[in-house]
Amino acid sequence: MLAVSKSFESLGKLSNAYVRTIHDKKSFDPGIPDPLISEIWGKLHDIDYLVILYTGALKKSFSWTGAELGIFWAFIQADQQANKISKREIIVIYFGELPPTGWGGLAINLEISSIDLQLPRDAFRQKVAYETHRGHQYVLLSNKLQSIGAAADGRLPAQLGQNSVTAPEWQTYLTTRSEQIAEPIVPDLMAELHDIFAGRVRQTSIEQRLIEFHIPKTFAYSEEVQALPDDTLLEEHGEAFALFNLGASDGTMNWDTFKSNLKNKEASWIIAAIERSVISAVSPDIARDDEQIIRSPDTGSIFRLIITRRLEFYDGSRVIHMYMIPALPVAFLENSNAAVTLGYINVAVKYRAVFLDPSSDLGYLSYYMKMEFDELKSKVRRSIRELLIIEDESHVLKLDDLKSISIYYGITADKAKIIGAMDADWTAVRKALIDAAQPLLKTPSTADETQTKAVRDGWVKALTDFVKVSDQINSDSLAKAIDNLKLYVLPSGKA
Known part of the structure; x- marks a missing residue:
């Protein structure tokens, strides 16, 4: 003026x-x-x-x-x-x-x-x-x-x-x-x-990738029901559906339609990640899960799923806001030996903190603590959930591909045999762990002590074997990955 x-x-x-x-x-x-x-x-x-x-x-x-x-x-x-x-x-x-x-x-x-x-x-x-x-x-x-x-x-x-x-x-x-x-x-x-x-602040408006989940009042969360109801209404903002090669003229579709139209090899991983993220925001019993990541079928870019808002109405219906935040360019992972190795180290350290650290709340030693059977079942579900989350992240980042394995572990015929043997051992103990979880989770809380003790002991044994094999694999491969990282990042090293 x-x-x-x-x-x-x-x-x-x-x-x-x-x-x-x-x-x-x-x-x-x-x-x-x-x-x-x-x-x-x-x-x-x-x-x-x-x-x-x-x-x-x-x-x-x-x-x-x-x-x-x-x-x-x-x-x-x-x-x-x-x-x-x-x-x-x-x-x-x-x-x-x-x-x-x-x-x-x-x-x-x-x-x-x-x-x-x-x-x-x-x-x-x-x-x-x-x-x-x-x-x-x-x-x-x-x-x-x-x-x-x-x-x-x-x-x-x-x-x-x-x-x-x-x-x-x-x-x-x-x-x-x-x-x-x-x-x-x-x-x-x-x-x-x-x-x-x-000197004036420049105001810009960037429309983010956001999906609103309108969850019907009929939905009731339980540890046995960890899937979104098919009639959940999805409303996009910032052309969020386009990330999945989907489109809707009015910007809305129900969850059943979303799942049915998501036809690509990543579909099951994407659906699982979204459900875990949204369900965590609905359930009062589990912490909000902001660890889920997905790979866009449209661009190949990696996005982290972040829940920013949860609205509850008096009739029992809920609205969840889920943003898709760009996390890491795929080209960065695919074209950089150091980046792939760092990605693996990050996942491996996370895995160690959850399952292999003796002080972890989900470590096998924690299962020797006395607890009610319902509490035990909840703890087992959390262990399986954390295992699936880490596996999902490895898959989305393509750390389980042969090309990536060769980057962070090295390539020789001897190493290939070692990797094959480790993979076979880990697959066996993982299957045993999942198999041991099923009868425990299906056992009713009213079962007698003999029955609950049997399934409890079966789970602890499977988890102990799983941790023993995983600890050896994790230690060996993590050490090798760290050694290779020195070659990738130090001036004197050669990839």
């Missing part, structure tokens, strides 16, 4: 007539509302131009802008009723965003482009001075300053106006004022605005 006000003050110094400016922060004495309205009324009555600076920002409801505009409109209407014309005029200076309709008057856009804001201040000022003479956007501002100066001249008494000097002298006066408006008034104004805009 002060920068624009200064340009009008500079115009006044160039004119024979007095061009006076008033504005809300300097020209009024704050007080109780009625005297302030009277003061605004009195000052607006004596002015010819009301200049409104429109930034697009919403002001608080007690702003006086509306009152000032209303009073000035009343003066214009009174002039028109008395004289059929009004010399008063409203000038709206805006910056990029058009002001609301109905304000009337002249609208001048003084927005500075992002390209111009990258110029040094002096270079931008020179550009404005050049373009002001050549019909650019600044010509409208220049012309309006000219007309304000002419209106001021028209108010001069005869002894001071045009008839007080010779025609050549008057023309020289007008030419000088015109030149001064073009340089320096308009360039100085825009240069000051350049300084202001350069």
Whole structure:
């Protein structure tokens, strides 16, 4: 506001007539509302131009802008009723965003482009001075300053106006004022605005990949039911369905349709990851799962699934907001030995922390603690869940591919035999672990102690064998991966 006000003050110094400016922060004495309205009324009555600076920002409801505009409109209407014309005029200076309709008057856009804001201040000022003479956007501002100066001249008494000097002298006066408006008034104004805009926070709106899950009120979570109901409604934002090569004309589809149309080799992994993520947000018994990642069938990019909002309604229905946040470019993993190895080390360390660390809540030693059978079943479900999550991450990152294995473990015939043997051992103990979990989870809580002890002992034995084999594989392969990483990242190393 002060920068624009200064340009009008500079115009006044160039004119024979007095061009006076008033504005809300300097020209009024704050007080109780009625005297302030009277003061605004009195000052607006004596002015010819009301200049409104429109930034697009919403002001608080007690702003006086509306009152000032209303009073000035009343003066214009009174002039028109008395004289059929009004010399008063409203000038709206805006910056990029058009002001609301109905304000009337002249609208001048003084927005500075992002390209111009990258110029040094002096270079931008020179550009404005050049373009002001050549019909650019600044010509409208220049012309309006000219007309304000002419209106001021028209108010001069005869002894001071045009008839007080010779025609050549008057023309020289007008030419000088015109030149001064073009340089320096308009360039100085825009240069000051350049300084202001350069420090302004740039607001951008980026539409994220978001799916809203509208879960029906009929759905009741239990540890036995860990799948979304087929009639769950999915609503996309940011063209989220396109990540899965799916589309819906109205941006919605139910979960059954989503699963049916997801036809690719990653479908089962994607469905499992989404259900685990959403179910974790619905269940009060398990922690929110932000560890799920998926690979987009459309772009091949990897996304992490993040639940940001959970709404519950009194009828029992729920809405879950799930964002898909870009996690890691696939090309980065596929083209970098170091990146693949780091990905493997990350997964291997996570696996060790969950299953192999003796102090882990899910480690085999924790199952020797006395607990109720229902608590035991819940703990077993958590163990299987964590195992599947880690396996999913390995699969999505393609760490289980032969190419990736060769990168973080090395390639020779002997190593291939070792890898094959380790894979066979691990597959066997994993199967035994899953097999041991099934009878335990199916055993009712009301079963007698002999039956519950049998399934408990079967699970602990399978988990102990699983941990023993996994610990050896994890230690050997992790050590080898770390050794290979040195070759990939050290200047003297060779991949």
